[in-house]
Amino acid sequence: MAKKFICEQCGQTFEAASMPDKCPICGADTSKMKEVKSKGKGINTNSNVYTVVYASVMVIIVAFMLAFVASALKETQDANVANDTKGQILTALGYDKATINVAEVYSEKVQDNLFVDGELKAYEGDFNTTYGSLIKNGELHVFTATTAQDEKAYVIPVVGRGLWGGLWGYIAVNETKDKVLGTYFYHESETAGLGARIGEKWFQDQFIGKPIFGEDGNVVLTVVKAGAAQAENEVDGVTGATLTVNGVSAMVKDGLTAYAKFLSGGECPAEAGNEECQEVECEQTDVEQ
Amino acid sequence: MSKLFSNENKAAFTNPLSMDNPVTVQVLGICSALAVTSQLKPAIVMGLSVTVITAFSNVIISLLRKTIPNRIRIIVQLVVVAALVTIVSQLLKAYVYDVSVQLSVYVGLIITNCILMGRLEAFAMQNGPWPSFLDGIGNGLGYAAILVIVGFVRELLGFGTLLGYNVIPQFLYDAGYKNNGMMVMPAMSLIIVGCVIWAHRSINKEKK
Numbered sequence: 001m002a003k004k005f006i007c008e009q010c011g012q013t014f015e016a017a018s019m020p021d022k023c024p025i026c027g028a029d030t031s032k033m034k035e036v037k038s039k040g041k042g043i044n045t046n047s048n049v050y051t052v053v054y055a056s057v058m059v060i061i062v063a064f065m066l067a068f069v070a071s072a073l074k075e076t077q078d079a080n081v082a083n084d085t086k087g088q089i090l091t092a093l094g095y096d097k098a099t100i101n102v103a104e105v106y107s108e109k110v111q112d113n114l115f116v117d118g119e120l121k122a123y124e125g126d127f128n129t130t131y132g133s134l135i136k137n138g139e140l141h142v143f144t145a146t147t148a149q150d151e152k153a154y155v156i157p158v159v160g161r162g163l164w165g166g167l168w169g170y171i172a173v174n175e176t177k178d179k180v181l182g183t184y185f186y187h188e189s190e191t192a193g194l195g196a197r198i199g200e201k202w203f204q205d206q207f208i209g210k211p212i213f214g215e216d217g218n219v220v221l222t223v224v225k226a227g228a229a230q231a232e233n234e235v236d237g238v239t240g241a242t243l244t245v246n247g248v249s250a251m252v253k254d255g256l257t258a259y260a261k262f263l264s265g266g267e268c269p270a271e272a273g274n275e276e277c278q279e280v281e282c283e284q285t286d287v288e289q
Numbered sequence: 290m291s292k293l294f295s296n297e298n299k300a301a302f303t304n305p306l307s308m309d310n311p312v313t314v315q316v317l318g319i320c321s322a323l324a325v326t327s328q329l330k331p332a333i334v335m336g337l338s339v340t341v342i343t344a345f346s347n348v349i350i351s352l353l354r355k356t357i358p359n360r361i362r363i364i365v366q367l368v369v370v371a372a373l374v375t376i377v378s379q380l381l382k383a384y385v386y387d388v389s390v391q392l393s394v395y396v397g398l399i400i401t402n403c404i405l406m407g408r409l410e411a412f413a414m415q416n417g418p419w420p421s422f423l424d425g426i427g428n429g430l431g432y433a434a435i436l437v438i439v440g441f442v443r444e445l446l447g448f449g450t451l452l453g454y455n456v457i458p459q460f461l462y463d464a465g466y467k468n469n470g471m472m473v474m475p476a477m478s479l480i481i482v483g484c485v486i487w488a489h490r491s492i493n494k495e496k497k
Contacts, residue, residue: 051358058365062372069376073383080386189394192335193327193444194473196394240327240473 008032085129086110089155091204092170092184094148110155115140115262131157131168135258142262147172153181156259160251163243165189167198167251173212177263180221183207185248195244206235212256212263219256223249301412302423305431311404312435312482313489318404322436323478325395329452332440335395336433342377343405344425346370350413351421357414366409367400374400404432439481447472 005020006013009028022029044050086106087097095105112127113120120142128134131141135157143155152175160167165188172181183204190196197203207221211233214220220233223245229236237245256263311317318339325331349369350357357365378396381389399405408428413421444450446469449457457466471477 045356045358046360051361054356054358055361055364058368062368066372066375069379073379076383077379080382084386084390189397191327192325192331192394196331239470 006034008034081129082127085127088184088186089143089145089170092155092172092182093145093153094172094182110143110145113142113144115142115259118261120144130159132159132166135159135255140259140262142259143170145172147181151175151181154262156255156262158251158255160247160254162187162190162198162247163195163241164191167244167247169248169251169255171207171252171255173263178212180207180210180212185251187244190244191241194238195241197238197241198244198248203236203238210235217264219253219260221252221256223252298420298423301416301420302427305424305427306434307431307489308493310431310435310489311407311428312432313486315404315407316486317407318402318432319479319482321398321402322432322439322482323475324398326436326439326443326478327447327473327475328444328450329437329440331395332436333433334391335398336429336436338392338395338399339402339404339432340426340429342370342374342399343408343429344422346373346405347408347413347421347425348418349373350409351416351418354414362414363406363410366406370405370409371400404428435482435485438485439478442481443472443478447477 004013004015007023007026007028009032010023010026012023012025014024016024019030019033023033083102087102089110090100090102090105091097093109112123114123123141128141134141141157145153145155147153153172154175154177155170155172158169158171160169167185167187167190169183169185171183173179174181185204186199187196190198206229210221212219212221214233221235222233223235223237225242226237226239226245228234237249305311309315312319312322321335321339325335346366346369350366353365353369374396378389378392381392408425412424416424441451444452445456449455449462449468457468
C-alpha cells in the first residue's frame with residue numbers, strides 16, 4: 001500500500017511505496033521528508049457518507065440535549081414565570097416586587113376572579129400566565145385586591161402588540177372603576193433602551209390617577225408623543241419608540257374596552273355613560289362580593 | 290504555565306482589543322452595536338454575553354475542528370452556537386429568572402452576531418482550545434469596549450444619564466441645555482462608531 005509523504009521544503013505531498021531518497025518535486029533530501037500518518041481511523045472527512053452521518057448524529061445529539069434541558073427545567077421555569085406574573089400584578093398595585101415575598105403577599109392581598117354574566121365569581125383553576133386568548137374567548141379575569149396604600153382595587157390583564165413582539169400589562173383601577181391606580185407593562189422583544197423603556201417605572205407611574213372613560217363612555221386613556229401630554233387623559237410616550245408606544249396605547253384602549261362591561265358596572269353598554277345606571281350596577285356588584 | 294501564556298497566546302488575547310478590534314478594524318457586529326447602545330446598561334450586558342458565548346463556542350469548535358466535514362462547517366458552527374445560547378438561556382430562566390428577563394432580547398442577537406461566526410471560522414477551526422478561548426475572550430471584550438464607548442456617549446448626550454442616574458446637573462437644564470434627541474436614534478450610533486473608527490485608525494497609523 002502506498003504511503004503518503006510530505007516534503008517540508010516545498011510543502012507538497014506525494015505517494016510512494018517507501019521513503020524516497022529525495023523529493024520528486026523539488027529534490028530535497030530524505031531529512032526533509034516526513035511520512036503523513038492518516039488521522040484517526042483514517043476516515044475521509046470530506047466524503048458524502050461521513051458528512052451526512054456527521055450532520056445527522058450532531059443534530060440528534062443537540063436535539064436530545066435541548067429536549068432534556070427543556071424538560072428537566074420546565075417545572076422550575078414555570079414556577080418562576082408564575083411567580084413573576086404574580087409579581088407583575090403586585091407591581092401594578094404599587095408593591096415593590098424586589099423587596100417583598102411575592103407568593104405570600106399575592107395570596108394574602110389578591111383574589112383571582114372571573115367576570116361571568118355581569119358578576120364576579122372566584123376563579124378555581126390553575127393560575128394563568130397568559131391572558132391573550134382568554135380575553136378573546138370572553139373569559140375575563142379580574143383580580144380583586146388591596147393596593148400597597150390599602151385601597152380596594154381591581155386589576156385587569158391587557159395584551160397587545162409592540163414593534164417586534166407581544167406586549168402585556170396589568171392595570172389596577174380604583175373601586176369606582178373610573179381611575180387608574182397603577183399599571184405594569186412589559187414586552188417580549190422591544191428594542192433595548194428605546195421601546196423596552198415602557199417596562200420602566202417612570203413610564204408606568206404616569207398612568208396613576210388618569211381617568212379611564214370620557215364623557216361619551218368610551219375609553220379615552222391614551223399615550224401620546226413624548227412631552228406632548230396636555231389633557232388629563234394623556235400620558236407621555238417614549239422618545240424614539242413611537243411604534244412601541246402606539247402599541248401600548250392600543251393595548252390599553254382595547255384591553256379596557258374588552259372589560260367595558262365590567263368597568264361600567266354590569267349590564268350598562270359602554271356607550272351609555274348613564275350615571276344612574278352605573279351607580280345601581282356598582283351597588284349590585286358590591287353586594288355580591 | 291509559561292506555555293499557557295506564550296507570546297502567541299497573549300497576542301490572540303490582546304490583538305482584538307485594539308489593533309485587530311472586531312468592530313473598528315474588522316467592522317463586524319455593527320448591527321448589534323446599533324441596536325443595544327442607546328443606553329449604557331444594555332451595552333454592557335450585551336458585551337459580556339457575547340464575550341462568554343464567543344469564548345465557549347470557540348472552545349467547542351476548536352475541540353471538534355478535526356472531525357468537522359469541510360462542506361458543512363458553517364452549519365456545524367451555527368448549530369453549536371445556537372445550542373449553547375439556548376441551553377444557557379434555559380438555565381438562566383430556571384435559576385436566575387431576573388437575569389433571563391433582562392437578557393431575553395439579546396439571545397437572538399447573540400446567535401446571529403457575525404463576530405462569533407467570524408472567530409469560529411477564522412480562528413477556532415485552525416487553533417487549539419486554549420488559544421481559541423483566549424481569542425474568544427479578547428474579541429468579546431474588544432467588541433464590548435466599543436459598545437460601552439458608544440453607549441456612554443449616547444446615554445450621556447441623549448438622556449443626560451449614565452446607567453440610569455442623572456449626571457447632567459439641573460442648573461445646566463435651567464440654563465437652556467437640552468438632551469439631544471438625535472442621540473437616541475439608531476442612526477446616531479453608526480455615526481459614533483464611525484468617529485471611533487476614525488480616531489482608532491489615526492492613532493494606530495502613527496504606531497505602524
